[in-house]
Amino acid sequence: MNNSRLEIVVGFFLVLGFAAFGWLALQLGEVSWLGEGSTYTLYAEFENISGVKTGADVQIAGVTIGSVAELRLSKDDFAVxxxxxxxxxxLAKDSMASVKSQGIIGDKIIQITPGGDEExxxxxxxxxxxxxxxxxxxLISKFAFGGVK
Structure with missing residues (x-):
């Protein structure tokens, strides 16, 4: 009888541990069908997004407010x-997104300059x-070969 009680207690803690692990995985994974999630998606169109990588920070005034989830090319040949x-x-409708360098190494980030629009x-x-x-x-090649005016 002592063995079966021990097995029940161990089984209970295993089930409790798996439930806690599943809850944590769903919370960290931001499963959208379980809740609203903690993020929303915006897209930004650039002529040149050279150096920005997936996972790069999105910042306002040096504070990280998000990240770059994906980079792709639009039908109009803009980098999105x-x-x-x-x-x-x-963000106000007149906010501006810029590609900036961060730190000595020069990691690229998206810097948002907030606007003042009410919309x-x-x-x-x-x-x-x-x-x-x-x-x-x-720029260097234009300067070196006389393309700068």
């Missing part, structure tokens, strides 16, 4: 960055007011 932003961040971006909207990455090699 899919931005996952924290739900508590609300806000909704999930799925596209930011078209953007500032692309500076192509340093192109």
């Amino acid at each position: 960055a899919t931005l996952k932003l924290n739900k508590d961040i609300h 806000l971006y909704q999930a799925g909207d596209v930011i078209v007011d953007t500032e692309s990455s500076v192509d340093l090699e192109s």
Whole structure:
């Protein structure tokens, strides 16, 4: 009888442990069908997004507010960055997205400059007011070969 009681207690703790592990996995994975999640998606169209990688930070005033989830090319040959932003961040329609370098190594990030418009971006909207990455090699070659005026 002592063995069966021990097996029941161990089984109970195993079930409890698996339930806790499953709950934690769902919370960290932001499963959208279980709740609203803690992020929403915006898209930003750039002429040049050179150096930005998936997982790069999206920042306002140096504070990380999200990350780059995907990079793709649009039908109009624009680079489109899919931005996952924290739900508590609300961007005005006249906000601007820029590609900037961060730190000595020069990791690229998306820097958002908030606007003052009363109308806000909704999930799925596209930011078209953007500032692309500076192509340093192109600038050097223009300077070296006389293309700068």
